[in-house]
Amino acid sequence: MITTKFALLTSASGQNVAKKAINQLMVRQFTYSSTRCQQVAVQYFETKEEARTDAEWLNAKSYKEIPGPSIFELLQTQFPGGALYKTNIKEMEDYFRKRYGDILRFKGTLGKIDTVFTFNPADFETVYRNETIWPVRLGVDSLTYYRVNKRPEVFHGVTGLITSQGRAWGDIRNKVNPVMMKVQNIRQNLSAIDGIAQEFIKRLDSLLDPRTGRLSNNFSEEIKMWAFESVAFVALNTRLGLMTREKSDPMALKLSDSLTTFLEKSYNYDVAPSFWKYFETPGFKQLIKAYDSITEITTHYIEKAMEQFDQSAEGKSVLEKLYRIDKNVAVVMAMDMLMAGMDTTSSALISTLYFLSKNPEKQEELRKELIALLPEPNMPLTEENTKNMPYLRGCIKETLRFRPIANGNFRIAGRDLVLSGYRVPKGVGVYMATMTLSNSDAYFERSAEFLPERWIKSAKATCPVSQKHNPFVYLPFGFGPRTCIGKRLAEMELETILVRILRNYRVSWVGEKPLEYINNLILQPAGEMSFKFEKL
Numbered sequence: 001m002i003t004t005k006f007a008l009l010t011s012a013s014g015q016n017v018a019k020k021a022i023n024q025l026m027v028r029q030f031t032y033s034s035t036r037c038q039q040v041a042v043q044y045f046e047t048k049e050e051a052r053t054d055a056e057w058l059n060a061k062s063y064k065e066i067p068g069p070s071i072f073e074l075l076q077t078q079f080p081g082g083a084l085y086k087t088n089i090k091e092m093e094d095y096f097r098k099r100y101g102d103i104l105r106f107k108g109t110l111g112k113i114d115t116v117f118t119f120n121p122a123d124f125e126t127v128y129r130n131e132t133i134w135p136v137r138l139g140v141d142s143l144t145y146y147r148v149n150k151r152p153e154v155f156h157g158v159t160g161l162i163t164s165q166g167r168a169w170g171d172i173r174n175k176v177n178p179v180m181m182k183v184q185n186i187r188q189n190l191s192a193i194d195g196i197a198q199e200f201i202k203r204l205d206s207l208l209d210p211r212t213g214r215l216s217n218n219f220s221e222e223i224k225m226w227a228f229e230s231v232a233f234v235a236l237n238t239r240l241g242l243m244t245r246e247k248s249d250p251m252a253l254k255l256s257d258s259l260t261t262f263l264e265k266s267y268n269y270d271v272a273p274s275f276w277k278y279f280e281t282p283g284f285k286q287l288i289k290a291y292d293s294i295t296e297i298t299t300h301y302i303e304k305a306m307e308q309f310d311q312s313a314e315g316k317s318v319l320e321k322l323y324r325i326d327k328n329v330a331v332v333m334a335m336d337m338l339m340a341g342m343d344t345t346s347s348a349l350i351s352t353l354y355f356l357s358k359n360p361e362k363q364e365e366l367r368k369e370l371i372a373l374l375p376e377p378n379m380p381l382t383e384e385n386t387k388n389m390p391y392l393r394g395c396i397k398e399t400l401r402f403r404p405i406a407n408g409n410f411r412i413a414g415r416d417l418v419l420s421g422y423r424v425p426k427g428v429g430v431y432m433a434t435m436t437l438s439n440s441d442a443y444f445e446r447s448a449e450f451l452p453e454r455w456i457k458s459a460k461a462t463c464p465v466s467q468k469h470n471p472f473v474y475l476p477f478g479f480g481p482r483t484c485i486g487k488r489l490a491e492m493e494l495e496t497i498l499v500r501i502l503r504n505y506r507v508s509w510v511g512e513k514p515l516e517y518i519n520n521l522i523l524q525p526a527g528e529m530s531f532k533f534e535k536l
């Protein structure tokens, strides 16, 4: 019965039914969303503060005055025939910014809280500076639901960094920080990560057509497998063998497929308005199936890895160190690393190669640095020789300015805030649209040009643009206590693979069209990968 209703909503002939359903939902929503933000505040922020009576708060315009679409307008744009049907976050940002300006409010729909979108970096600073010790970033409700409601026997109430909030999140993060944020713990994996990068080069050599320099396989799939192999080595203390695909474990391939399904489907259920909180749709069931397979396969690998743990008190690998601190945290963290660490790093790598291909003079400048670093291309990467790579780091930073992994970041206001002159009560969601600003001349001079020099202190005298920028406009790994836990690993992986690729090949872009992106939960390169590789 419920499934039939949903089918009607999505068919063209069901438009009237859809309108009726939207109206019914709106009545429900108005009552729901008015109390929901307060409930969220109570749920996540334990501290109670006095009501603000300062001049800034008293003089600000009221929350209700923030412009924005009605629930009806929002839902109408998202359903078949609507202006934003099957579009992405960036298109949604642009569409509503054009209509309502640099701050706008979305009333909570279909089980979501109110969210304010802001394009003002002064607001970003206010949000981050007031985020309390347990910043709340919602986003993957479906995963929380899965871990809490569907598989409590696996997760034992420890739902992981991506999904948990408040004190529960703080408890996990306190255990994971000393392991994952300590440079030494991550850098000890350098030679293994470099080994994977060298295997990737061998695989690339074997897949390239020497006449055309083109790849017979899907390049983004190859890069994904590199990223997966690298993050899995740290998360599971296991080599999955994906660089020699034909010999790799079928379970590993199934795991990577399930991770891709998670990223593809999660946008529909966790970002776009969806009915899953009222009934499980067939697509939602597929997402749950993907979560099941991620859970089963990761657990299998962890159990295998445990057999190899040595008896030393501290433990050697990241997994072992976490396991000795807290078994449940180690299990869920391994899953979170895989879920957050495959497509992010692979997307950043493809984007960096693309910008270096489109800017051959920058690529040559980088190669000079790499040749000085590794006079022979097969020399190993070490702690010592990877210390000084300013141009490479500038190229990665500049890529993440152009094409960060996400369009923006999200927090729930941890206190009553004044944003762009409006009162925003504690408990309201705030989305900070950073990518639009980091691609604007108002915040980065000559923003449409790929200029790694803007990040290199020693290039100050010769750098064509000012190196000063508002730090809140450029935050590719987030900010504060909730910042990306995989930052150090991602940087090491990216640096290593870029050294190996660019020390071995000259890379160019032979496509007529620029690199395309799909923009769902994260921003991912898509479509034809028109790279050409010439062996040096």
Ligand code: HEM
Pocket: 137, 161, 162, 173, 231, 336, 337, 338, 340, 341, 342, 344, 345, 348, 404, 405, 406, 409, 410, 475, 476, 477, 478, 479, 480, 481, 482, 483, 484, 485, 486, 487, 489, 490
């Ligand atoms: C270029 C690669 C990457 C980028 C640009 C990136 C970016 C981000 C951003 C923007 C956030 C949100 C931070 C915030 O809310 O302030 C985040 C969170 C997170 N990232 Fe990454 N990430 C990358 C790679 C990785 C990798 C390799 C891992 C796995 C080890 C990882 C694991 C996580 C986790 C678990 C969180 C949630 C942290 C928490 O809520 O406490 N990320 N990442």
